[in-house]
Amino acid sequence: MSVELHLPDLPEVPISVGQAPLPPGDARPRMPWSLRLREAVSAYLPLLLMALLALATWWLVKNTPSAPRAPEQTQLRQEPDYTMTGFSLERFAADGRLKVRIEGELMRHYPATDQIEIEHVRIRAVTPDGRITLADARRALATGDASEVQLLGSAHVTTTDDRGQTIRMDGEFLHAFLATERVRSHLPVRVTAADGGVFDARGLEYDHGLRKLDLSGPMRGVFPPRAPR
Numbered sequence: 001m002s003v004e005l006h007l008p009d010l011p012e013v014p015i016s017v018g019q020a021p022l023p024p025g026d027a028r029p030r031m032p033w034s035l036r037l038r039e040a041v042s043a044y045l046p047l048l049l050m051a052l053l054a055l056a057t058w059w060l061v062k063n064t065p066s067a068p069r070a071p072e073q074t075q076l077r078q079e080p081d082y083t084m085t086g087f088s089l090e091r092f093a094a095d096g097r098l099k100v101r102i103e104g105e106l107m108r109h110y111p112a113t114d115q116i117e118i119e120h121v122r123i124r125a126v127t128p129d130g131r132i133t134l135a136d137a138r139r140a141l142a143t144g145d146a147s148e149v150q151l152l153g154s155a156h157v158t159t160t161d162d163r164g165q166t167i168r169m170d171g172e173f174l175h176a177f178l179a180t181e182r183v184r185s186h187l188p189v190r191v192t193a194a195d196g197g198v199f200d201a202r203g204l205e206y207d208h209g210l211r212k213l214d215l216s217g218p219m220r221g222v223f224p225p226r227a228p229r
Helices: 033-063
Strands: 082-092 098-110 115-126 132-143 148-160 166-177 182-185 189-192 198-201 203-207 212-216 220-222
Touching: 115 148, 132 166, 166 203, 189 203, 198 212
Parallel strands: none
Antiparallel strands: 082 098, 098 115, 115 132, 132 148, 148 166, 166 182, 166 189, 182 203, 189 198, 198 220, 203 212
């Protein structure tokens, strides 16, 4: 058994690829310039807005004040901040009494350690009860208030008590504590006592207030002959 289907005839539809050519003499009318400008602006408007937004962001970042920075600690200078030549420095007590007088050819002050370096130093210190200490050396390192002085090179310290008796200490290094009237050294020294005795030792500890002298290391002493009674 077979079945036949008969379809009605369909109308023919022309099919073309691409744009159909315009008939001769048929020219498309050009768009007005205002309309073309509007279309261009509409096409590039998002890009323009993004550029304006980026420019505004950059301007805000550049002109926004930054948070204040924590103050950095000032580095202390390792070089002297001032020098003096042919100087004389004096310090007085609250009652106007002269405590110490320091003279020298050249002084340098170092702010990093608040130390002063003195060339060819001469020192005169006076205690409240009138005891005098004299010191000199080729070079000295002292604290800012001159309460502690390290004497270097041909150092001499002479102390005088209230009875006029003196003790002289000589060495290449003497550490004088003027505020507490003490002298210390770990290098060879020579001590000349008030009675003329001379002592050579490896080091010393001297307390002027207690009138106490401690000599360390190998020691050699020369005592003057006693006067006959």
